[in-house]
Amino acid sequence: xxxVRLDTPPAVPAWDDALVNVYEQHFAALVRMAYLVSGRADxxxxxxxxxxxxxxxxxxxxxxxxxxxxxxVLNGCRSFGRRQKLERERQPPPPDPxxxxxxxxxxxxxxxxxxxxxxxxxxFYCDLPDADIAxxxxxxxxxxxxxVHRGLAKLRKEIDR
Numbered sequence: 001x002x003x004v005r006l007d008t009p010p011a012v013p014a015w016d017d018a019l020v021n022v023y024e025q026h027f028a029a030l031v032r033m034a035y036l037v038s039g040r041a042d043x044x045x046x047x048x049x050x051x052x053x054x055x056x057x058x059x060x061x062x063x064x065x066x067x068x069x070x071x072x073v074l075n076g077c078r079s080f081g082r083r084q085k086l087e088r089e090r091q092p093p094p095p096d097p098x099x100x101x102x103x104x105x106x107x108x109x110x111x112x113x114x115x116x117x118x119x120x121x122x123x124f125y126c127d128l129p130d131a132d133i134a135x136x137x138x139x140x141x142x143x144x145x146x147x148v149h150r151g152l153a154k155l156r157k158e159i160d161r
Contacts (some may be wrong), residue, residue, distance in 0.1 A: 015056060019065045023052055026066060029126070030073055036121045037077040039106060047076040071136045078114055108158040116151030119144050 027048065035044035051072035055062055062068045109117055115137060122133045123144075130141040137144065 016062075016065070019052070019055060019062075019069075022065045022069060026069075030069065033070070033121060033126055034073050034077055036125055037074065037118050038080055039109065040080070043080060047080060048073055050076055067132065067135060071138070074118055074136055077118070081114055108155050111158050112151050112154060113147075115139070115143075116147045116154070119147040120151045120155075123148055 030048045030051070031044045034047045035041050038044060038047065048069075051069050054072050055065055055069050058068065112120070118137055119133055122128045122136060123130075128136070130144045133144045134141045
């Protein structure tokens with residue numbers, strides 16, 4: 001009869017060297033990307049950390065960790081944005097209008113859809129080609145080109161006002 005010891009915790013798999021290298025080399029850039037996509041500096045680092053943990057959990061299914069982590073960060077930003085939107089919609093309006101010191105660039109970026117904002121950040125900030133952006137966002141390259149074109153047009157119109 002075999003005995004099972006209940007006092008020892010289950011073994012945790014070791015971190016893959018490739019994933020550790022991606023963490024060491026790209027963490028700061030991924031945090032900046034998360035900040036630009038989500039608009040929240042206080043949450044960007046947490047979103048990237050969560051993406052690395054999810055990538056580690058995927059284990060051997062991940063062949064190339066950088067695109068996987070980048071996509072996980074974008075998905076985390078989208079989820080965070082959806083939660084924020086629901087919270088704003090369900091929040092009662094303030095009793096009196098509060099004057100805001102608006103930052104025009106953030107206001108302009110806020111007018112874009114999530115896909116347009118992510119495509120523009122990945123194109124112009126991360127300097128990724130359309131194929132990589134499409135893989136990260138999960139759509140076709142033509143959709144990325146359209147999103148960037150329409151997003152830039154919307155930004156131009158918004159900034160000109």
